[in-house]
Amino acid sequence: MLPWVEKYRPRRLVEIVNQEKALEKVKAWIESWFHGTPKKKALLLAGPPGSGKTTTVYALANEYKFEVIELNASDDRTFGKIERYLNAAYTMDVFGRRRKLIFLDEADNIEPSGAREIAKLIDKARNPIIMSANRYWEVPLEIRNKAEIVEYKRLSQRDILKALFRIVKAEGIFVPKEVLQEIAKRARGDLRAAINDLQNIVSGGVEDAELVLAYRDVEKSIFEALGMIFATDNAKRAKMALMNLDNTPDEVLLWIEENIPYVYYKPEDIARAYEAISRADIYLGRATRTGNYGLWKYAVDMMTAGVAVSGVKKKGFLRFYPPKTLKMLRDTKEERSIRDSIVKKIMKEMHMSKLEAIETMQIFKAMFINNPDVAAHIAVFLDLGDKEIEFLTEDKEKAAKIKGKMLAIHRKLKETKTELEVRIETIEAEAIDEEEISKEEPEEEEVEEAEEVEEEIREEKEAEEKPEEKKEKKGKQATLFDFLKK
Numbered sequence: 001m002l003p004w005v006e007k008y009r010p011r012r013l014v015e016i017v018n019q020e021k022a023l024e025k026v027k028a029w030i031e032s033w034f035h036g037t038p039k040k041k042a043l044l045l046a047g048p049p050g051s052g053k054t055t056t057v058y059a060l061a062n063e064y065k066f067e068v069i070e071l072n073a074s075d076d077r078t079f080g081k082i083e084r085y086l087n088a089a090y091t092m093d094v095f096g097r098r099r100k101l102i103f104l105d106e107a108d109n110i111e112p113s114g115a116r117e118i119a120k121l122i123d124k125a126r127n128p129i130i131m132s133a134n135r136y137w138e139v140p141l142e143i144r145n146k147a148e149i150v151e152y153k154r155l156s157q158r159d160i161l162k163a164l165f166r167i168v169k170a171e172g173i174f175v176p177k178e179v180l181q182e183i184a185k186r187a188r189g190d191l192r193a194a195i196n197d198l199q200n201i202v203s204g205g206v207e208d209a210e211l212v213l214a215y216r217d218v219e220k221s222i223f224e225a226l227g228m229i230f231a232t233d234n235a236k237r238a239k240m241a242l243m244n245l246d247n248t249p250d251e252v253l254l255w256i257e258e259n260i261p262y263v264y265y266k267p268e269d270i271a272r273a274y275e276a277i278s279r280a281d282i283y284l285g286r287a288t289r290t291g292n293y294g295l296w297k298y299a300v301d302m303m304t305a306g307v308a309v310s311g312v313k314k315k316g317f318l319r320f321y322p323p324k325t326l327k328m329l330r331d332t333k334e335e336r337s338i339r340d341s342i343v344k345k346i347m348k349e350m351h352m353s354k355l356e357a358i359e360t361m362q363i364f365k366a367m368f369i370n371n372p373d374v375a376a377h378i379a380v381f382l383d384l385g386d387k388e389i390e391f392l393t394e395d396k397e398k399a400a401k402i403k404g405k406m407l408a409i410h411r412k413l414k415e416t417k418t419e420l421e422v423r424i425e426t427i428e429a430e431a432i433d434e435e436e437i438s439k440e441e442p443e444e445e446e447v448e449e450a451e452e453v454e455e456e457i458r459e460e461k462e463a464e465e466k467p468e469e470k471k472e473k474k475g476k477q478a479t480l481f482d483f484l485k486k
């Protein structure tokens with residue numbers, strides 16, 4: 001079955017919705033190639049995922065009779081490939097074949113060394129080069145400066161709904177309007193995500209819709225990560241799939257494990273992928289038991305790159321399923337809200353980013369399971385509630401033990417607090433006294449005669465010896481007038 005994102009990808013520029021301004025710029029630029037070489041030989045299409053950038057490149061090539069050479073910018077081998085293509089492409093153009101258009105995806109993912117090479121290639125190029133990026137400000141400057149930037153808008157819910165209706169009609173199927181609206185809402189401007197959701201739901205039966213959509217809402221990024229891991233044979237890209245994902249490594253492992261048999265079909269490939277998963281599982285377990293979180297890296301490598309290169313994948317549309325071992329949807333939602341509240345507390349108290357906080361929470365989890373004393377201190381520090389402690393220990397008895405220890409810590413803190421309060425009161429009282437004395441200093445400054453200073457010192461000394469008389473004495477020496485009278 002052909003993925004619908006491909007099947008319904010517009011072939012012509014006019015079919016691309018709601019990007020008129022961007023398309024005007026793109027057309028003007030490509031037409032300038034027919035009258036020589038434009039000032040900027042590269043174009044940078046910048047905008048949110050699923051807004052029509054790749055579609056534009058293919059529709060453009062189709063209409064203006066170019067052949068697209070698509071390369072992945074984050075791939076280390078890209079530079080050599082482009083160079084070969086550019087040479088070959090130019091030679092072919094000279095012989096009157098179809099002109100080549102080079103398309104570099106993910107320009108915001110280029111390593112600095114690759115960026116320098118690509119910048120050099122742009123200078124040399126005699127063919128149009130189009131790049132695309134979600135975050136154009138992350139495209140290395142040396143490339144960005146050589147390209148004309150074309151911005152793509154995030155598509156509206158209405159645009160997405162219209163596109164979904166068109167597909168449903170073309171497929172001759174019935175999907176309730178409410179489901180289509182829900183898909184459009186949750187896609188957050190990403191038409192690719194919306195079309196994939198629609199196909200997911202239709203292929204699983206509409207009764208499945210609620211489940212898939214509910215997961216889509218909270219697991220948007222895990223679906224995307226699975227797509228990336230299972231779509232590539234490149235270990236580096238597979239590892240990158242987990243970047244910015246806010247699921248814990250254990251959760252991700254369950255998702256990948258569940259979907260292996262839907263992606264691989266040869267028994268030996270499936271076996272290899274499972275082997276990678278079980279190694280990842282061993283590393284994760286060891287990291288939790290021993291507190292050696294360096295092992296996480298190996299676990300993540302095994303579960304992403306290890307699985308991604310395990311064999312030949314099924315062609316066409318891949319439907320992903322939530323792991324059966326995860327608890328029912330409602331449980332997961334409740335757990336998620338507890339987890340989110342812990343993460344928020346860590347972010348606030350420890351001044352961390354969300355990602356750092358999630359990682360820290362995983363470490364705390366291991367501590368709560370293995371070390372109730374440390375756990376109790378952390379719980380007091382973060383002001384964790386009962387539910388949050390139970391979540392971190394995964395065990396009511398352990399949680400109760402920690403709560404007991406927390407009471408002791410609170411008691412101790414209270415005692416220390418009272419001691420501290422007494423000390424602070426004393427210090428404050430002393431400070432007030434000193435302040436009162438120093439208030440008179442400006443007047444003393446006005447009196448610079450040695451005699452007078454001497455007198456002042458003497459009086460101070462007396463005041464120290466007899467604090468009860470301090471006020472009186474101070475009154476005596478207080479004003480300039482008194483001194484003048486002497």
Ligand SMILES: Nc1ncnc2c1ncn2[C@@H]1O[C@H](COP(=O)(O)OP(=O)(O)OP(=O)(O)O)[C@@H](O)[C@H]1O
Nearest residue numbers: 005008009016017049050051052053054055191192
């Ligand atoms: N503006 C649009 N008009 C019509 N279809 C669109 C539009 N944007 C996206 N689509 C549909 O969504 C799918 C994905 O779009 P496309 O590949 O162009 O996204 P993209 O902007 O290149 O995203 P990414 O940055 O993730 O590569 C296409 O197959 C197409 O069917």
